[in-house]
Amino acid sequence: MDDIKLYTEDESQLYNLATLTEQFSEDIKMEFGIGKCKINSIKSGSICQHQYTLSTEEKIEPLYGQEAYKYFGYNQSQQIHYKEIKNTLTQQFHHRFNAILKKQLYVRNTI
Incomplete structure (x- = not known):
């Protein structure tokens, strides 16, 4: 656990x-x-x-x-900070998306 x-x-x-x-x-x-x-x-x-x-x-x-306490990768405290979580998720998505595109994979593998 x-x-x-x-x-x-x-x-x-x-x-x-x-x-x-x-x-x-x-x-x-x-x-x-x-x-x-x-x-x-x-x-x-x-x-x-x-x-x-x-x-x-x-x-x-x-x-x-x-x-705040980090639980499963997200900061939590008395309230849920939706904007902060959304911004973090958006940044992670863009970072991972760009990393995949920079790998110069064939189109089939990229998708």
Whole structure:
């Protein structure tokens, strides 16, 4: 498993679910990439910043301010930034399209 998101209704459920995930991960000998882990807690539309401490005393830090978390290649935070995602996808498409055209393939292979 590469990416996982945990959703709960409140902070105590988040800690219970995170503890369960940590125990399961230890059972299957999987390690957390702590550098990639973040907590984004939203309560009544506002961001609450708190951290979670693993049994190994490592801490999962919260997202600060307008910081976004990259999940499956797309930045995510409290809102989805459609314009930013659309611009990124458009740039990737143009880059890949131009790379294919520069390969000097036969027309049949290009298509």
